[in-house]
Amino acid sequence: MQHGPACPVCGSKANEVWASARDVEYHTSDDVYEYRRCTCGVTFIDPMPTSRLAEIYPPNYYAYASGTPGLVERIKQRLDARLFRRLLGSLDGEHLRVLDVGGGDGWLLSVIREIDPRVQSTMVVDLDPDAEALARGRGHDYFCGPVETFDTDGQFDLVLLLNIIEHVADPVAVMGRVRKLLAPGGVALVKTPNTDSLDARLFRRRNWGGYHCPRHWVLFDRAGLESLAAGAGLRIRRFSYTQGAPFWTVGTLASLSRRGAVRVNAQRPMVRHPLFSPLNAAFAAFDIARGALGGRTSQMFFELESVG
């Protein structure tokens, strides 16, 4: 095995080139980014475009992140609501404090508050200054900045990190911070793409949507996330796979656009393409069926608790 840069999770240099990919979703540049795979189960972008945040998260990125949910989104919310109901039911306490890292305008915290009336304290930590007013309007506290710098004496019974850990440069620091933010008996719920899925293998060299290139910097398989958690003093309380239809959709549309069959560009991001929603619905049904049959689907849920 060749020697590469240090793995951002385990520090080992025994990693090799895994794939290269472009920004096929937002076309923020024509650059080709390299992904490397470490023996610890981590796949990471190298080099990390840490100084190009404003470029790789264009203004329209946030515009499409919110808005009226489509059919797939509504099905997903129903499935996730079931997960949240069970998870909240497993937590002890008269009053529950919930933190959503990367929670934006706080819509999910509002859903959670409706599911369980014991949820009386809700907090968003997010980088987006424009989401603060909306989140506060919904009755949530808000800290604008990275979670590593979120300094509080408070602790939380439930900490959400949904599709966040793959976006950060230093997942070890983030996971360590999360552990400190957990109240005794508290649970951290982490959702992240699965590099050990069928779509990740099929689209490995063809712009797999899970790369969300160049915005996903550190990606995991089940063992990789487990070792990240263990390093922070957290263990897996429960694990499940979940669907990741957009990863299939992005890979498929990128292949079609490379052949000239569809056109996507910076003015019309892939998510606005008329084929995106129908493809997404079809792949969601496919992934949900595969998940029901025990398949290792595109994304993973980890429920983490402190060791000891």
Ligand SMILES: [Zn+2]
């Ligand atoms: Zn590693």
